[in-house]
Amino acid sequence: MSDERQTDTGTGIEIELQHRRGNFSLDVALHLPADGVSVVFGPSGCGKSTLLRAIAGLEPEARGIVRLRDEVWQDEHHRLPAHQRRGGVVFQHAALLPHLSVLDNLRYGWRRAGGTAALLEEWIDKLELAPLLARRAATLSGGEQQRVALARALVSRPQWLLLDEPLSALDGARRAEILPYLEAIKRDAGIPMLYVTHSVEEVARLADHLVLLDAGRVTASGAALDVLNRPDLPLALREDAGVVLEARACHQDEHGLIELDTPAGRLHAHAPAARVGHRPGTPLRVRIQARDVSLALQAHTDTSLLNLLPATITALSPLPGGQVQIRLDAGGQLLLARVSHRSVERLDLRPGLQLWAQIKAVALLV
């Protein structure tokens, strides 16, 4: 089940936990990279929060092993209590300390972890908490509470961030503002994250490693690209199915359009405003959703579809609702396209057929 590539002691993260709560049982064995974002994805009630709580040391009856690099948080012989595990937890319900102001909530963990004033100010700034500092938790809106909880975890100098749907109460605009900061933490601070989310967008943007959880068991665990592109997994059936490509920025025009080198060929994409200014050579990640890929038998250049990739159909699989999922090989890279059954008939789509995959530049998520 779990990918066993990082079994080298001392570098990766090792989690092996068993726990029962009523009828529900959690039984997971995971090896995660110690320097990236591992996203835990799964339906409501599958045990995501329980897993995070057990890792953080909040489920005293959970048995097993939790090891972060060479630091053992828990094994058969001993068990660090929660306050000695240096995890930064954002709970699903913010769980702010109700008797303290926002500032004192932030300072609570920050002081105990010996943070610097600069660190505190940095996150107050980035998450725009300055107007809230004097307020009590109970007077904050749902989204405000979530931002405070996030900042509180970040300023407590965690060695591992455990985030339980940290952005779920935020509107799209806020979410878009905060995601880059999380990406920056991942990139710059080298703090591993375990990130629970229901949002495929967040998975695609953040995940280095992806863990699929179902009914307390791991159904898949591996590099995010691999898991996201595995069409046999439940995820691939979802509306948001797609593939993620590792890319390299080549050129950015004066309007912000980026040319990308990808295994599938040259692509054009737009970067979100917050991330304009990529140097040539910067490694990037592009997500191509199956629903955004259309197929054409010829290359049409008189349309606004900027991206045209020559490809070969390798397989067709029907989906519920009269749609068909098509696997394409584009220069050795897997692409997914979702089209109507009617199109399959009309264009006589079949394995081996060579054609063009068309993708709008504005549809590419970088």
Added chain:
Amino acid sequence: MSDERQTDTGTGIEIELQHRRGNFSLDVALHLPADGVSVVFGPSGCGKSTLLRAIAGLEPEARGIVRLRDEVWQDEHHRLPAHQRRGGVVFQHAALLPHLSVLDNLRYGWRRAGGTAALLEEWIDKLELAPLLARRAATLSGGEQQRVALARALVSRPQWLLLDEPLSALDGARRAEILPYLEAIKRDAGIPMLYVTHSVEEVARLADHLVLLDAGRVTASGAALDVLNRPDLPLALREDAGVVLEARACHQDEHGLIELDTPAGRLHAHAPAARVGHRPGTPLRVRIQARDVSLALQAHTDTSLLNLLPATITALSPLPGGQVQIRLDAGGQLLLARVSHRSVERLDLRPGLQLWAQIKAVALLV
């Protein structure tokens, strides 16, 4: 600000509320239809929850008028206490009664409102709560709590549903399962809903009326289609911009592809699995996102883009990040398309140009 079309006493919903909480002040005047879903949309902290609480009677210091058809919940002279307003509230944090089992939580409002056994069973079934009935609130996962809170409000025979992000803690699959039930309530039961959400998808699927709230003030209020299609509003700037068309189902093929009659012409779309089986003539709503519309100078029939609509460019407006939003007139109906600046240059797009709008059938949201 608010649309004043439904001032007729006795039929619509009238809300006129002023309330201060610390630095924040809420000041709204709204007329809403009494038989549909009014979605309240706005950034975190703009006062959505406060508005709902004030309507429900939970903010005793809020002054103003709340009238549902001919029932006055509050005006200058008198003020019904919360328990006499027959609203069904789903709170942002589920707020289950912690000392009661799930079943007793459901029965709490149900019994007081004199619900039937059938009603209780119906919602236990629909929201799949049977396995949870004996459990305490504290042992439920975040999403499970939200489902229970939803059911609890629904079985209390409300005359008005006030829902504060009722699906935010649910995964996409669950959300997709529950949305149709909410649509059915709206269609069948004639209970008006005030629905707070951050999700554009939920707006598009549910909203009859849309209220945009910002910093405690109404910035737009009107029929959902009008508001969603007003390009000068903040929403139009968002990634999810698009237009919503009223359509009529004509024909559904054996694979589930539906032919739709719309003001813009004939369209093909896929219905989600849960909603297969539309009779010809059923009124439907299609959402066409700007990002899904590509433009072609000629009509290409050898592609999987099933929908081709002749259209004329009426305006171009640049967006941040090198994208351009294009307004199209398709048989009198507004369409929006979002393309790269590069495409504008390459195809020489300009107002007055006649071309084809291409849309994938799988991209249409019915």
Added chain:
Amino acid sequence: MSPLWPAILVTARLAGLTTLILLVLGMPLAWWLARTRSAWRVPIGAVVALPMVLPPTVLGFYLLLGMGPHGPLGQLTGALGLGTLAFTFEGLLLASVLYSLPFVVHPLQAGFAGIDAAVLDAAATLRASPLDRFVSVVLPLSRPALVTATLLGFAHTVGEFGVVLMVGGNIEGETRVLSVLLYDQVEAMAYGDAHLLAGGLLLFSFLALLLMQRMGRRTVLAHE
């Protein structure tokens, strides 16, 4: 042991009734103290606790003064044709209630103060009137506080004796309670009887306290 039975009966009646009255009076008072924003909250809270700082017999003396024919309460009851309350069971009850009030009100107040307003709001939107919410939400959620209040109120009434002695006048079958009897035995140096009675009282009270704590829990689980 003949004087024992009347004393047991009086004690049981007094402690039971006092606890009941204390809960009935104490709950609304405690709720008000816990939830009001009135400036009176703090002084009234202090006044409730005040009888405690007087030695019981002294409090009893002032109660006697108040209840006597020249006292304000005595004049009131006299005008109502009730005679004076001193040396009657009713007078005793009044004194007990007054003296044990803080033991009931303050724990309840502390318990009520901890109840999450969000849960009460939810109950209100589910059509529960304020009284209904109090019974169906506040009380079950403040179970530990209720048990404490009942326990302190009951135990204190059983053990209380200074006020009882003073206001009651030690009349067999009417106002002579176990605590007074026990006190008499110790004063009269009848230590053997005293040991027996004290032992019995402790054992019984222990069992009663156990039962009370357990019942408190049961009732709530069965609730709703």
Added chain:
Amino acid sequence: MSPLWPAILVTARLAGLTTLILLVLGMPLAWWLARTRSAWRVPIGAVVALPMVLPPTVLGFYLLLGMGPHGPLGQLTGALGLGTLAFTFEGLLLASVLYSLPFVVHPLQAGFAGIDAAVLDAAATLRASPLDRFVSVVLPLSRPALVTATLLGFAHTVGEFGVVLMVGGNIEGETRVLSVLLYDQVEAMAYGDAHLLAGGLLLFSFLALLLMQRMGRRTVLAHE
């Protein structure tokens, strides 16, 4: 009024120290009672409340038995070279603590029971050790319970007099507290003095209780 000052000093010292000791002992005990799942919880909770059901003088009598040269405690203190505790300030302190324990433990227990585990979990992940959490989260969140406990403990110690009289022996400057003095004055029909003293005691206690309730609130706001 010469006997007044020593009595005031003894009372202040006794009530202050008793309340302090009660809080120090009562907090861990109450925390344990509120959080444990042990089967001992209920019986131990009952035992704590048990001293209350005995009339104070009777309890004092048994304490005297225990502390006397032949009692178990007396033998212990004797063996430790401490002499006997009866009729000393220390003995008085011990008796007061024992007798007022339930007034502190039970309200605290009720308060602690209401604390949301999620908040404690959050504090733990922010590096707060159990003791740290207790001080920085549990105590501020149980402010109403703490105020109640302090208030009941303090007031009860000031007003208590049966145990004090028995164990202390009414020795001026050492064990004669205000409540005993007041009792003596009433017994001796020195009503004028008694009214004055009772009035003063009530006024002072009222102010002390007010201050206590307000301070409780302040401290918390200033906290962290």
Added chain:
Amino acid sequence: GQARIAVASNFGEVARLLADDYSRRSGHAIQVSTASTGKLYAQIGHGAPFDILLSADDTTPLKLVREGLAIEASLYDYATGRLVLWSRRPELVRDGEALLRAGTFNKLAIANPELAPYGAAARELLTRLGRWDALQPKLVLGENVGQAMQFAFTANADVGLLPRSLAMEAEKKVGGSSWLVPQEQYRPIVQSAVLLSRARDNAAAVGFLQYLRGDAARAVIRAHGYD
């Protein structure tokens, strides 16, 4: 030197006056502790640091002597109490005996006969008058004479059979009416003092007992209503 004397509550005031007077004369410091005789007995048995007991009866000192806790030679009857029927109502008590026989009052306050010598004396009087059983419903018992006095003083009991010492005090304050019960109607209420064993060599204590026998002390005691 210094001595602590344990005094039955009803004699506390007088004892303090005597102690002050004695201190002025002798230079010895005397501390007075008051409680009921029963409590004092229990305390002495458990090591209370008292040197002298001024009891409200004559049996407790004897008991202490028998138990070896007090010195027999020092036994001294320092006062004899007198019983008075007192009422706060000025018109009520004219012929006390007739009043007791008629029973035209709401309550009669006495001290608990089991605990207090004055209570026992009251019972003896009522028994002699043949009214003990008949008056049962009207009796209210104080734990000690002080309480019985408070019942009558607050007028909750119309009449009380009380020590003359307290009745004099009450009359000074509020007047009222009283009847001195003839001594033949009850056995004399003898209050005795004893030196406790631990004070065998305490000059201050021994000196105080000496002083108690003197005329000055006797005058003070008599002035407060004791024979």
